[in-house]
Amino acid sequence: MDPMFQYSEKLELFLKDYNIKSYDYSQFSDIRPIERGGFAFVYSTVFQEKTYALKCLNNNLHLDVKAFKLLICEKQNRFKFEWKKLIKCANELTLGLEYLHKKGIIHRDLHSKNILINEDKILIADFGISKHVNDASTTSAILGMPAYIEPQCFFSLGKPSVMRNQTFIA
Numbered sequence: 001m002d003p004m005f006q007y008s009e010k011l012e013l014f015l016k017d018y019n020i021k022s023y024d025y026s027q028f029s030d031i032r033p034i035e036r037g038g039f040a041f042v043y044s045t046v047f048q049e050k051t052y053a054l055k056c057l058n059n060n061l062h063l064d065v066k067a068f069k070l071l072i073c074e075k076q077n078r079f080k081f082e083w084k085k086l087i088k089c090a091n092e093l094t095l096g097l098e099y100l101h102k103k104g105i106i107h108r109d110l111h112s113k114n115i116l117i118n119e120d121k122i123l124i125a126d127f128g129i130s131k132h133v134n135d136a137s138t139t140s141a142i143l144g145m146p147a148y149i150e151p152q153c154f155f156s157l158g159k160p161s162v163m164r165n166q167t168f169i170a
Contacts, residue, residue, distance in 0.1 A: 023047070028054060085120075092122035100124070104133040 015022055025031075028045040034053065035042045045054045081089070093115060100107060107114075108129045116123040 025056075089117070089122050093124070096122060096124050106131055106133055 012022070028047050030044075030046045031054070032044045033041065034044050041056045043054045043056065045052055047054075097107070097110075105127075107124065107127065108131065109126055110124065114124065114126040116125050
């Protein structure tokens with residue numbers, strides 16, 4: 001049996017179990033890309049004369065339970081926090097960054113999609129473009145999500161990264 005067909009069947013059962021509707025793409029019009037993620041694309045589209053955000057799972061999707069749980073959380077909108085919890089999360093994130101900086105690690109791609117919450121603990125994820133502050137062999141490049149990149153980084157392309165007073169400058 002074709003693995004993609006097997007995944008498609010499992011995906012359809014999963015979506016049905018959690019009461020998530022799926023639609024044929026031919027029902028949508030004026031489809032325009034908004035954002036691309038690790039396992040899905042998000043588009044702006046028109047459906048029955050209303051504009052919607054359309055999330056399209058990649059065809060090469062590997063069945064990943066954590067990814068599907070994230071989809072369920074998005075559907076149920078379970079990401080609402082009280083101020084007290086937000087402050088706790090911000091504090092933990094700051095402590096995590098402080099730890100990385102003390103170890104001389106520059107994350108270089110920190111944004112909301114790389115901050116995970118597991119059992120009320122903040123986790124910093126995706127160290128794919130991180131580097132050690134003393135790594136002179138690598139030069140700066142614009143990687144990651146441009147909206148979250150510090151403006152100074154755009155003016156220092158090709159220059160080695162340096163650390164000054166616990167602040168990392170690309």
